[in-house]
Structures are given as structure tokens and as C-alpha cells.
Amino acid sequence: MKRNNYIIHFLSILLSIVTAQDKPNLVVVYTDEHNLRTIGAYRELQSKKVAEPWGDGVVVDTPNIDRLANEGSIWTSFYTVAPLCTPSRASFMTGLYPKATGAHLNHNEMYETMTTWAKVLKQRGYHTGYTGKWHLNGNEKPGWNSGKKYGFIDNKWQYNRGHWKFFEDHPTLGPQAYEWTDESEAKFAKTMDKNYVTDFLMDRGIETMQDAIDQDKPFAVMISIPDPHSPNIVRPPYNSMYQHFKYEVPMTGKAALKKKPALPGWSAISLDISEASATIKSMESDPIRHGYYANIFGMVKLIDDQVGKLFQFLENNGVSDDTIVVFTSDHGDQLGEHAKHNKGRPYETSAGVPFLMRWPNGIEAGKVINTAYTSVDFAPTILSMMGITNPNMEFHGIDGSKEVLSPNKNTDSYITKKQTRFITDSATSKWATAVRDDFKLTLSNGEPWFFDLSTDPNELHNVYTNANYTSIIEEMQSDLYDTMFQHQFPLAENDVIFFSQPSCWDSRSQISAWNKRLCNELTDIKFSPACTWRKIYEECPNACNRCCVDSPGKIFINGQLKTCNEVSEYCENKKVQNFCPVKCNACPNQRSMSTGDEEESSNLNEFEDDDLRLL
Structure with a gap:
């Protein structure tokens, strides 16, 4: 009997080893509002003009993330599905897309009925844990460790929201969070490498793995x-490491401020x-500003x-090769690009996020994934990678496993038809975006x-009216139209x-042809001769009161696409009038352009800048 017990014990150990081998571990390091150009691996993939927007050599070395x-x-084309904390x-x-989760606006609560990838992994025998900001x-x-666990067994150090700088496990009060004040700085002066937010949360995450x-x-x-x-404050010595840099305004920021070229209306x-x-x-x-960037x-x-x-922890415990490590962020931060900071726009450094994934037992080293994906694709992809192909979850995202x-190593041509993914403005209903690896x-x-x-990585020039892109635009517009209605994007x-x-x-x-002048200035009568x-x-054309051409495309009206031949009942709307001035009898009162006027208008080069400034 005793011998049989030993055999059973041995077999159970062997079974646990086989099971562990069949179940790779997962660690997700998830930062907040992270500009991907601050990461060395992304700088290496981009042209110098894009990669060092704050000046030559103004960079952070990131060997561990790299x-x-x-x-x-x-992943070179990974985007948040919405550049805002909660929905992303x-x-x-x-x-799922934001509207389906209940958390489509900042500080909205996610439906308690939601199934997360953590819940699926817990059901498959994983020890699951979450440390840090939750915001759902x-x-x-x-908001410490809510009773709504969403599949995380260990969530003692999960807090809901706020950007605290110090944490401690108080002997009587339990988890405590502190803003950076003179008092908290003094309190943790000798233990900042233990109590500062980034150090503290990583240590708690490692403890969960050790358990x-x-x-x-x-x-x-x-x-x-x-x-x-x-x-924007960080503990010593990191607060002094980058004070010696001179932080230039990015080239795109200078262009935006000078309106050469100007920004779109959604970022004006x-x-x-x-x-x-x-x-x-x-x-x-x-x-x-200098201290802000430093x-x-x-x-x-x-x-x-x-x-x-x-990495050191995983290696010391012999689990490095069979642990999937993901590094990403909820959204980006423009950090002065296009004269803006923070998030909320479809630009690369606002909606685009760093996404890196290492798994020695499963992923080819040095792999570059150029195909477009968004955060809605993470759950189906990671579960499939971990061998769970039928997780009993509804997905709006796609499986990229x-x-x-x-x-x-390079997956440019992996997908025959270029893959289109979608981003939504969840806050203001201003825009919706379709992205591919090379178009937006x-x-x-x-x-x-x-x-x-591919030709304009700085996102400066609108080529919507360029005939070379007509078929691509039509494909992407059709896909975006279907998605924004199916998944209730606010723009719809x-x-x-x-x-x-x-x-x-x-x-x-x-x-x-008229330096430092804008079209809207032509409404002033003294500039009308121009x-x-x-x-x-x-x-x-509008400022000059010369527009009388119906647009050949379609306009979206109350959920339907219409040509100018179909808009008569909507002509009281100013946008419809602008799109279809002939059909809506909204053409401006124009003087006829005589042959002499045509000749005069074609001779702009005969006039000096000083002549224009006199008008």
C-alpha cells in the first residue's frame, strides 16, 4: 500500500509537470499613456526624423524593453481601440468594443457580467493576479481590490483609479496610496526604491508569480x-538622469503651430x-516644460x-523560456507632436501604442509584425496562443495567433488582403478611424x-483627394462604415x-502663395481682391464666395449614405448645403469670371509678396 502511495505521488508530480509545460505562463506589463517613441526598439524601426522628435540624441535607453x-x-501597427483610459x-x-462592455466613457463601470481572459485562464487552472491601476x-x-474580481484570484493591490506615487501595506490600515507631497516624500525618503509606485507594483506582481x-x-x-x-515627477535618481537634454518642439508641432500644413478639425x-x-x-x-519631459x-x-x-526573476526560477511576456499601454501620449499632449486623437503616438511580446518556446526571436491590430484583438489572440481555442467568450476582436x-520573422505579406482595424473616439463623437499597416x-x-x-510617417498631408488612393479609400471607408454601426461607435x-x-x-x-495668411481672413472685405x-x-473657394459645385461622393445623413441627387429634404442643414450647393440652391452670388479675369487669375507669379500684403 505504501509503495502504491509513492507511485501515485510520483505520477501526480509528473502530471503537474506535463500540465505546466502545456500551459505557458503569462505576464502583462501595462503602462499608462506611453509614447512609443520613447522606446529604443521603436526608434530603430523608424526614420530618424520620426524617431527622435525632441532633438538629435534626446532619447531614453531601454535595453530591457528592447x-x-x-x-x-x-508590433509596428498596434493601436488602442480607443485612446482613453477606461474604454481601452x-x-x-x-x-469587445467599448460600447458592449459598459465602460465606453472614462470612469464608467464595466459590466459585472463581462468575461475576461483572466477568468478563462483561472477556469483552466491558472493562478491569476492583478496589481496596479484598473480603472474599470x-x-x-x-478603490482597493473590489469584490468584482473578473477572474483575478489575487487582486489585493489592484486599485481603481488615481495617479498615486507611493504605496505601502500599512500594518493596521492595509493598502495605502499617497500622492507626492512634502510629507510623503519625507515619509518614504529612505525606502523610495521599495515604496515608489513602479517599484512597488512590480514587486507585488513578482510575489504573485512566486506564490x-x-x-x-x-x-x-x-x-x-x-x-x-x-x-510628471519620479523618484531619485531618475529625476535627474535626463535634465541635461534640451527638449525641442517636435517638427510636427512646429508645422501645426505655423499651420504649414494645418491640423485636421479633430485636432485643431x-x-x-x-x-x-x-x-x-x-x-x-x-x-x-523642460522638467516635464525630463x-x-x-x-x-x-x-x-x-x-x-x-526578467531576472523569471530566469532565477527557470520559467523564462515558457513565459509569455507582453509589454503594452492603454494609449499613447503625443508629447508635443502635432502641438498636442496626452491622448484622444487617432495620430500614431496617441492611438498607437507599444506592443512587444516575448516567448522563447513559441515566438521567433526578432520577429516584426507589421499587420494592423488593436487592443480588442488581444484577448482572442493570447488565449489562442495559450492553447484555448474555445474559451466560451464572444469576441469582436480577431485571433492573430x-x-x-x-x-x-517579418510578416508584411502574411495576410493576403491587407488587414483593416478600427479605432473610435469614445469621448466626444468627433471621429472614427480605419487603419492598415500603411494607411489611415x-x-x-x-x-x-x-x-x-509609408510616405508620410509624420502624418502631415491629407491625400484623400489623390486619385491614386481611390480604391484603397473606398475599401477602408466601407469597412469603417459597417463597423461603426455594428459596434455603436459614437460618430455613428x-x-x-x-x-x-x-x-x-x-x-x-x-x-x-500668400505667406502667413489664411482663408478665413478673406472674409474681411479689405482682402477680397486677392x-x-x-x-x-x-x-x-468658400471664403472667396466662388463655390457652386455639387460633390460627386456621398454624405452620411441620419445613418444613411446619400448622393446629392437624394438630399432635397435635408437641404436646410448647413453641411448638406456645403456638400450639395447646386442641389440645395445654396450657391453664393458670384460675379461671372470673364476671360480677362481668368487671365488675371493665372498671373499670380507676376505679383510680389509685398503686393499681396497691401490688399
């Missing part, structure tokens, strides 16, 4: 670090272009060091915008949207 790319995969996190956890339990602040290892269980742990989100700024040069000079000499760089460096600590696990289309309350990311709730470019649309940029010159009225 290791994920070098020994695993880097809800979609990442569930594989409504307005609670900090699983001690129980001979596979683990799935998410470490949600609230840096490098503001407040109101600064007068005559003040642009002085504003740029003031920004670059501002010590507050501390963000310091926060990124600390995060990188903590990823190094994670075949591409991730394929032996090809945004529909909004204003004119459509289309970027060719608008009454009227320009689904095509109006034939007459005033440029927001500086008039190319409209007799073809070069100007072609850029400013």
Missing part, C-alpha cells in the same frame, strides 16, 4: 503601472500663426529597469482625412457626416 523585441516580437482597458480585457470600477478612488510557482501552478499576472502618465489649435515662432521659442526655453523620460527609464527585474506563431482613414465632423503612412450617432470630400473646402493651412487670383481662390 529585449522583448530582440528575443521576441515587436475594457476592450483589452474582454475582446467607476469613480472609486483609489503560483510555490503551488506548482501556471500563472497569469497583469502589472498595471500608472507611469509615465502625469503627475487656435493659436494665431503670427505668434508661432515666438511660441516655439518660449516653449523650448521654458524650465517647467521626468517623463526618467519614468520610462525606471519602468525599463523594472522590466529587467522581471497564427501570425504571431508563424516562423516568418479618419471620418469626422469635418472633412475626411487619409494618411499614407451624428446626424450628418462628410463621407466624401466636399468639392469646395477651404484649406486651413497657410495660403501657399480672390481674383486663381492660386488663392482655388485654395479658398
Whole structure:
């Protein structure tokens, strides 16, 4: 009998080893508001003009995060499904678009009925844990370890929201969070490497992994670090590491301030272009702005060091090769690109996020995934990678596991038809975007915008009206139209949207032939003679009161796409009038352009800049 017990015990150990081998571990390191250009692996993939937007050599070295790319995969076209904390996190956890989760606005509470990838893994025998910012339990602040676990067994150090800088496990009060104040700085002066937020949360995550290892269980742990989100302050010595840099205004920021070219309506700024040069000079000499950037760089460096600590733990415990390590963020931070900070726009550094994944036993080292994906695709992809192909979950996202696990190092041509994914503005109903690895289309309350990311990685030039892109735009518009209605994107709730470019649309940029002048200035009577010159009225047809052409495309009205032949009953709407001025009898009162006028308008080059300034 005793011998049989030994045999049973041996077999149970063997079974646990086989089971553990069949179940790879998972660690997700999830930062908050992280500009992907602060990571070395992304700089190496991009042109220098894009990669170092704050000046030559103004970079953070991130060898540990880069290791994920070098020994695993880097995803060049990974986007948040919504560049806002709560909806992006809800979609990442569930594989559903924001509206279906209940958490489609910031501080909304995710439906308690939601199934997360953590819940599925828990049901498969994983020890699951979550440390750090959650932001899916409504307005609670900090809101410690809610009873709604969503599949996480260990969530003692999960808090709902707030950007705290210090944590401690108080002997009588339990988990405590502190903002950075003189008092808290003094309290933790000697233990900052233990109590500062990034260090503390990584340590708690590692403890959860150790608990699983001690129980001979596979683990799935998410470490949600609230840096490098503001407040922009970081512990020593990281607060002094990058003070020596001079942080330039990014090239795209300078272009936006000078309106050469101007920003789309969904990202417009109101600064007068005559003040642009002085504003740029003031920004670059501002010590507050300087400290802002230096501390963000310091926060990124600390995060990188903590990823190094994670690697060391996995290696010391012999689980490095069969642990999937994911590094990503809830959304980006423009950090001055396009003259904006933070998130909320479809630009690469707002909606685009870092996404790196290492798994030595499953992913080819040095793999570059160029195919477009969003955070809604994470749940179906990771579960499938971990051998769970029937998780009993509904997904709006797609399963990219075949591409991730394929032996090809570069997956440009992995998918025969270019894959289109979708991003939504969850806060203001201003825009919705379709992305591919090389193209980006945004529909909004204003004119459509289309970027060719291969030739214009800085996203400066709208090529929507370029005939070379007509078929691509039509494909992406059709896909976006279907998705925004099927999944209740906020833009679909608008009454009227320009689904095509109006034939007459005033440029927001500086008039190319008239330096430091804008179309909207032509409404002032003293500038009206400029409209007799073809070069100007072609850029400013509305301001010059010369627009009388119905647009050949379609306009979105109350959920339907209509041509100008179908809009008669909607002609009281100003947007419809702008799109279909002939059909709506809304043409401006124009003087006829005589042959002499035509000749005059074609001779702009005969006039000097001084002549234009006199008008």
C-alpha cells in the first residue's frame, strides 16, 4: 500500500509537470499613456526624423524593453481601440468594443457580467493576479481590490483609479496610496526604491508569480503601472538622469503651430500663426516644460529597469523560456507632436501604442509584425496562443495567433488582403478611424482625412483627394462604415457626416502663395481682391464666395449614405448645403469670371509678396 502511495505521488508530480509545460505562463506589463517613441526598439524601426522628435540624441535607453523585441516580437501597427483610459482597458480585457462592455466613457463601470481572459485562464487552472491601476470600477478612488474580481484570484493591490506615487501595506490600515507631497516624500525618503509606485507594483506582481510557482501552478499576472502618465515627477535618481537634454518642439508641432500644413478639425489649435515662432521659442526655453519631459523620460527609464527585474526573476526560477511576456499601454501620449499632449486623437503616438511580446518556446526571436491590430484583438489572440481555442467568450476582436506563431520573422505579406482595424473616439463623437499597416482613414465632423503612412510617417498631408488612393479609400471607408454601426461607435450617432470630400473646402493651412495668411481672413472685405487670383481662390473657394459645385461622393445623413441627387429634404442643414450647393440652391452670388479675369487669375507669379500684403 505504501509503495502504491509513492507511485501515485510520483505520477501526480509528473502530471503537474506535463500540465505546466502545456500551459505557458503569462505576464502583462501595462503602462499608462506611453509614447512609443520613447522606446529604443521603436526608434530603430523608424526614420530618424520620426524617431527622435525632441532633438538629435534626446532619447531614453531601454535595453530591457528592447529585449522583448530582440528575443521576441515587436508590433509596428498596434493601436488602442480607443485612446482613453477606461474604454481601452475594457476592450483589452474582454475582446469587445467599448460600447458592449459598459465602460465606453472614462470612469464608467464595466459590466459585472463581462468575461475576461483572466477568468478563462483561472477556469483552466491558472493562478491569476492583478496589481496596479484598473480603472474599470467607476469613480472609486483609489478603490482597493473590489469584490468584482473578473477572474483575478489575487487582486489585493489592484486599485481603481488615481495617479498615486507611493504605496505601502500599512500594518493596521492595509493598502495605502499617497500622492507626492512634502510629507510623503519625507515619509518614504529612505525606502523610495521599495515604496515608489513602479517599484512597488512590480514587486507585488513578482510575489504573485512566486506564490503560483510555490503551488506548482501556471500563472497569469497583469502589472498595471500608472507611469509615465502625469503627475510628471519620479523618484531619485531618475529625476535627474535626463535634465541635461534640451527638449525641442517636435517638427510636427512646429508645422501645426505655423499651420504649414494645418491640423485636421479633430485636432485643431487656435493659436494665431503670427505668434508661432515666438511660441516655439518660449516653449523650448521654458524650465517647467523642460522638467516635464525630463521626468517623463526618467519614468520610462525606471519602468525599463523594472522590466529587467522581471526578467531576472523569471530566469532565477527557470520559467523564462515558457513565459509569455507582453509589454503594452492603454494609449499613447503625443508629447508635443502635432502641438498636442496626452491622448484622444487617432495620430500614431496617441492611438498607437507599444506592443512587444516575448516567448522563447513559441515566438521567433526578432520577429516584426507589421499587420494592423488593436487592443480588442488581444484577448482572442493570447488565449489562442495559450492553447484555448474555445474559451466560451464572444469576441469582436480577431485571433492573430497564427501570425504571431508563424516562423516568418517579418510578416508584411502574411495576410493576403491587407488587414483593416478600427479605432473610435469614445469621448466626444468627433471621429472614427480605419487603419492598415500603411494607411489611415479618419471620418469626422469635418472633412475626411487619409494618411499614407509609408510616405508620410509624420502624418502631415491629407491625400484623400489623390486619385491614386481611390480604391484603397473606398475599401477602408466601407469597412469603417459597417463597423461603426455594428459596434455603436459614437460618430455613428451624428446626424450628418462628410463621407466624401466636399468639392469646395477651404484649406486651413497657410495660403501657399500668400505667406502667413489664411482663408478665413478673406472674409474681411479689405482682402477680397486677392480672390481674383486663381492660386488663392482655388485654395479658398468658400471664403472667396466662388463655390457652386455639387460633390460627386456621398454624405452620411441620419445613418444613411446619400448622393446629392437624394438630399432635397435635408437641404436646410448647413453641411448638406456645403456638400450639395447646386442641389440645395445654396450657391453664393458670384460675379461671372470673364476671360480677362481668368487671365488675371493665372498671373499670380507676376505679383510680389509685398503686393499681396497691401490688399
